[in-house]
Amino acid sequence: MNRTIDKGNASYSLRIALLALLLVLALELTGCGGSGGDGGEAAVDMGTLQEQMLTAYQDAGDSPAAMDTVTEESDSPEALLATVTDIELKDVEHFFISYSTEGTADEIVVLCMKDSNKAKDAEESLSAHMDSRAALFRTYGPAEAARIEDSGLVFSKDRYAVLIICDGSDSVKAAFEKALADASAE
Amino acid sequence: MKDINEMKETVAAEAQQAESPSAAVPEAPAAETAASQESPEAPAAEATAPQAPAPAPTKGGAGKKILAVVAGLMLLLSTASSVMFLMDKFGSGEDGEFGPTREDGVVIADEYTIESTLPISDAYKSGDTDKLDDRQKQVLDAASKVIDEVITDGMSDYEKEKAIYEWIVKNVPFDNGMTTLINKTQTQSDDQSADVSTTETTVTTDDDVNGDADAGTPYGALIKHRAVCAGYATTFRMFMQMLDIECMVVHSTDLIHSWDLVKIDDHWYHVDIYSDVDSALYGNFNLNDEMMMQDWDREYFPAADSLAANPAYKERVTCKSVYDIPAAIRSALNDHKGALIIEFEEAPSAEDQQLAVFMVSAISMDLSYDNALRASVYDGRWINADGETTPRLFTLDIMYSDDDTDSAEQSADMFDEATRDKATKALQDAFGDLSEYIRIEDGVY
Numbered sequence: 001m002n003r004t005i006d007k008g009n010a011s012y013s014l015r016i017a018l019l020a021l022l023l024v025l026a027l028e029l030t031g032c033g034g035s036g037g038d039g040g041e042a043a044v045d046m047g048t049l050q051e052q053m054l055t056a057y058q059d060a061g062d063s064p065a066a067m068d069t070v071t072e073e074s075d076s077p078e079a080l081l082a083t084v085t086d087i088e089l090k091d092v093e094h095f096f097i098s099y100s101t102e103g104t105a106d107e108i109v110v111l112c113m114k115d116s117n118k119a120k121d122a123e124e125s126l127s128a129h130m131d132s133r134a135a136l137f138r139t140y141g142p143a144e145a146a147r148i149e150d151s152g153l154v155f156s157k158d159r160y161a162v163l164i165i166c167d168g169s170d171s172v173k174a175a176f177e178k179a180l181a182d183a184s185a186e
Numbered sequence: 187m188k189d190i191n192e193m194k195e196t197v198a199a200e201a202q203q204a205e206s207p208s209a210a211v212p213e214a215p216a217a218e219t220a221a222s223q224e225s226p227e228a229p230a231a232e233a234t235a236p237q238a239p240a241p242a243p244t245k246g247g248a249g250k251k252i253l254a255v256v257a258g259l260m261l262l263l264s265t266a267s268s269v270m271f272l273m274d275k276f277g278s279g280e281d282g283e284f285g286p287t288r289e290d291g292v293v294i295a296d297e298y299t300i301e302s303t304l305p306i307s308d309a310y311k312s313g314d315t316d317k318l319d320d321r322q323k324q325v326l327d328a329a330s331k332v333i334d335e336v337i338t339d340g341m342s343d344y345e346k347e348k349a350i351y352e353w354i355v356k357n358v359p360f361d362n363g364m365t366t367l368i369n370k371t372q373t374q375s376d377d378q379s380a381d382v383s384t385t386e387t388t389v390t391t392d393d394d395v396n397g398d399a400d401a402g403t404p405y406g407a408l409i410k411h412r413a414v415c416a417g418y419a420t421t422f423r424m425f426m427q428m429l430d431i432e433c434m435v436v437h438s439t440d441l442i443h444s445w446d447l448v449k450i451d452d453h454w455y456h457v458d459i460y461s462d463v464d465s466a467l468y469g470n471f472n473l474n475d476e477m478m479m480q481d482w483d484r485e486y487f488p489a490a491d492s493l494a495a496n497p498a499y500k501e502r503v504t505c506k507s508v509y510d511i512p513a514a515i516r517s518a519l520n521d522h523k524g525a526l527i528i529e530f531e532e533a534p535s536a537e538d539q540q541l542a543v544f545m546v547s548a549i550s551m552d553l554s555y556d557n558a559l560r561a562s563v564y565d566g567r568w569i570n571a572d573g574e575t576t577p578r579l580f581t582l583d584i585m586y587s588d589d590d591t592d593s594a595e596q597s598a599d600m601f602d603e604a605t606r607d608k609a610t611k612a613l614q615d616a617f618g619d620l621s622e623y624i625r626i627e628d629g630v631y
Contacts, residue, residue: 084367099368100366102362103362135442136364136442139443139480140364140365140442142564
């Protein structure tokens with residue numbers, strides 16, 4: 001009897017362990033660029049997301065600026081991330097920063113946080129960055145400062161914090177949301 | 187206010203100490219000495235320890251350890267406070283709330299360091315270039331050629347200043363590195379490799395690429411032909427120093443902009459060449475404090491309290507009524523002036539002053555750049571004449587969009603009047619309820 005009970009306990013424990021393992025694996029896969037999210041959201045491949053948002057950017061404005069992009073795989077990612085946020089790299093799963101090389105305000109930033117609870121902090125940080133850029137442009141290019149005030153967007157969704165500064169920023173935001181929706185549908 | 191030479195000597199000494207770790211170090215041993223002067227108390231304590239009532243040998247050992255730890259902590263605290271004192275005193279490239287203001291050694295926009303230009307100007311005056319490095323020699327050579335080109339015997343300080351200003355505005359292209367989010371130097375790897383790990387693009391190291399940290403120096407301005415504000419400011423100061431005209435580089439309290447203060451005929455004036463490049467001449471040339479729309483440390487930098495050497499003031503127009511202002515502005519636009527000062531015999535009423543500002547705003551809003559003059563006006567404001575306390579000078583700035591040789595082809599003048607009227611009617615029929623101004627006439631579209 002005892003042995004049966006022990007055996008049953010062992011089987012139960014094994015199932016619990018397997019479930020726990022599956023849960024851990026599932027959580028691992030929910031990271032940005034994986035197949036799910038910690039809040040149940042689907043994760044999007046960051047390369048795809050970047051491509052779709054930049055395509056929307058190119059299509060949105062009359063004269064889009066030439067853009068460079070850096071990510072966590074670039075040299076000195078801490079320093080690059082620090083140009084837009086005070087969020088530490090250790091808290092960020094992936095990021096990309098696309099910025100105008102023509103001295104204009106155009107900028108698209110997506111931070112995918114490891115913990116969705118920190119997405120709001122990241123959003124606030126990006127908002128502060130946008131204010132700082134507007135202040136800079138008030139000195140160096142009032143027209144660009146006006147573009148930031150008119151079309152700058154900062155928002156967070158799931159584990160993502162996003163900044164978009166460009167003409168037609170709404171359509172770039174729509175591209176971001178569509179990419180997330182498409183990932184959820186898959 | 188400090189005497190300028192005394193001030194510069196102090197600043198130079200402070201900057202040298204702040205920039206040279208070896209210069210700052212002597213304070214540290216002093217701190218250590220102070221700490222070590224306290225440390226003899228430890229042995230003294232050790233010596234008295236045996237006299238303590240029945241101390242257990244092991245307890246005496248523990249006492250020594252505690253005393254050693256305490257002495258160590260005191261030493262650390264003393265050293266740390268000394269280091270903090272030094273950082274506070276000599277700063278770390280910041281100012282305002284972070285430390286005392288200084289002229290050189292200040293970092294603008296986290297990227298461009300304002301460096302002393304005295305070695306080059308001193309070498310120019312003495313003819314001794316032995317102490318210059320190769321870059322400085324190149325700058326000296328280029329600057330000497332400019333002086334030979336634009337400065338002639340018998341020129342006044344004002345004429346020399348104006349000649350150098352004009353040469354820089356016309357010959358040193360603007361670098362957009364100041365507003366580019368991530369500059370080239372930030373994406374270069376340590377080995378200065380041309381390739382960086384960006385997902386889509388490659389950043390090159392060509393000299394003519396924007397975002398080079400040299401753009402904040404005379405080397406960037408004169409050799410690489412690119413400058414940001416700090417590049418224009420330091421280059422202009424270097425020229426002024428070469429010509430024995432007093433000049434300082436000023437920086438904004440938020441450390442995102444820099445420009446010059448130059449002394450002409452015993453008065454200081456603000457010169458912001460960066461803001462005049464790609465714009466109109468003299469818009470930011472020889473301004474007084476009231477006209478300079480920036481925040482800076484007015485306790486540290488000398489006051490600019492005169493308009494005598496301001497070109498717009500020299501060519502000011504006189505109006506009797508604020509209703510004459512639009513015509514005066516139109517005339518200035520036709521003459522392609524970069525700044526306009528209108529003088530009234532008496533200070534207008536408060537209401538008239540407000541009306542003048544509103545008229546400039548109206549012109550600015552409705553004119554924009556979409557007009558045959560490709561110009562816009564802004565920053566209309568009232569200022570005091572020298573030594574007066576009631577404003578009777580009205581000043582405004584004028585910006586012109588880039589000259590575009592194709593613009594003539596885009597002018598509606600290419601259509602005959604009948605065609606323009608017909609198009610205007612079509613526009614008015616469709617949008618006239620929203621704007622009576624929508625029409626095709628002699629503007630640029």
